[in-house]
Amino acid sequence: MGFIQVVHEYGLTKLVFVLLCVLLQSEASYELNYVTCGSVVKLLNTRHNVRLHSHDVKYGSGSGQQSVTGVESADDANSYWRIRGKPNHACQRGAPIKCGQAIRLTHMSTGRNLHSHHFVSPLSGNQEVSAFGESGEGDDLDVWAVQCSGTYWERDDGVRFKHSATDVFLSITGEQYGHPIRGQKEVHGMQGASSNSQWKTVEGVFIKPSNEPLRHDEL
């Protein structure tokens, strides 16, 4: 059935009404449902139910850099990560992150960036994922691309993080550490997307886009 016929059958008013509803819905969801630049969030691995986490504990092997793990607790401030643009490409505060966009995840408490490189992870032998840099500045190995279906990264969506330089996905396969971080799970990079590499935002501070400040254009 052609578009004209559809309109004829169902009435133009009904079509307009439906369109309006869709528009209004998307307006409402735009306010709340997108993950935006500058937001500080916790990321939950949906398969293993742990949150992406870091702390002032270094790996005992591999690069010896600050370790990144998965933790079960929901009230640890060391699980917060700030969403920022890639180096020299600041994203606008409150702008929704697009699927496929390159971002950095900066650990809120230590100021180091989620990072990966050609070192072996301690428990599973996959690619090591660490926290690197100072005060949010590291290097090009801090860049990850957000993979999701659709146009923008939605808060309820399961998304994947693909390391831009080495093409691995941020994943967890369940290996657990012993002392001094007993019970925390290993986070590493793995080739190939799977249910182990799916993440979702949970707690956090989500920044809404602001209006431009008032302008006084005079003649």
Added chain:
Amino acid sequence: MASRRMNLTNICFLLLYVAAGVLAGRDFYQILGVSRSASIKDIKKAYRKLAMQLHPDRNPDDPKAQDKFQDLGAAYEVLSDEEKRKQYDAYGEEGLKEGHHSSHGDIFSSFFGDFGFMFGGNPRQQDRNIPRGNDIIVDLEVTLEEVYSGNFVEVVRNKPVAKVASGKRKCNCRQEMRTTQLGPGRFQMTQEVVCDECPNVKLVNEERTLEVEIEQGVRDEMEYPFIGEGEPHIDGEPGDLRFKIKVMKHPVFERRGDDLYTNVTISLEEALVGFEMDITHLDGHKVHIIRDKITKPGAKLWKKGEGLPNFDNNNIRGSLIISFDVEFPREQLSEQQKKGIRELLKQEPIQKVYNGLQGY
């Protein structure tokens, strides 16, 4: 006689008008101290300022403080909502539909976090023994335009909240030394983990919209705290959420305190003959410059009042300092042009040789 009757009618009308005004409800614009054409931003600013001043905790001696505060909340609730404001402008307070009104407490705490932190200094310091959850510090990047004109940022805070659950749980666990008697005169000391029993608690995620004001003249690293919006602590109080202002670099203006610096490149001709130009400021207004004298490279123009508003007193502004540099012609001049210039300027060669790096 006629004049007295006229006066009576006038008085009657006046009384009727006043009565109507009183019956029609409160004047929300007057309560907030803004004009009828005030922007939503002005309304929010006015509300914030007055809410801090009129809070009942701040005015314990005023019996009407609670009423004034409620009026303020009602005024803000209507005027900050486009729909409600339209209805109020047309029909007055009476014309507003009976709907669900969020409590004034909700509005207030979305602006300032929970009550209490502004009044009476810092009461939290007294309760050292109550365990506290972690603070969350969120860097808030702001543009120089926002520092100049101010702005509001809305955020959605999703956080775990402790809710009562059925059963009991172990809390305040600590190591204690236990002495057990093994026999007459023989004792053993062992370490034991001892816990109290507390009502069971589970963490449930809740969401709330908060609003941060980027005040005019705000400085880099200044913080806006929201008490209690940080991480929860299962045995104690939640920590705070703090927004830390980070002022971003600007392509045109550089900030030094309340002053702004900018550079303008002019042509050699403009430098010698003079020029007229506009500089577009951070809020779009134009700063007009007229030069009819010669402008040296490195010359500075000081424009008072064209800098940033001072944070503590928005009516005081810094200055705009404009530095000029001159662009020399890029292509070589023809012989004819050189001849023309020699004739125009009629300058003797100067050729003074000196040590420029040591101030000679």
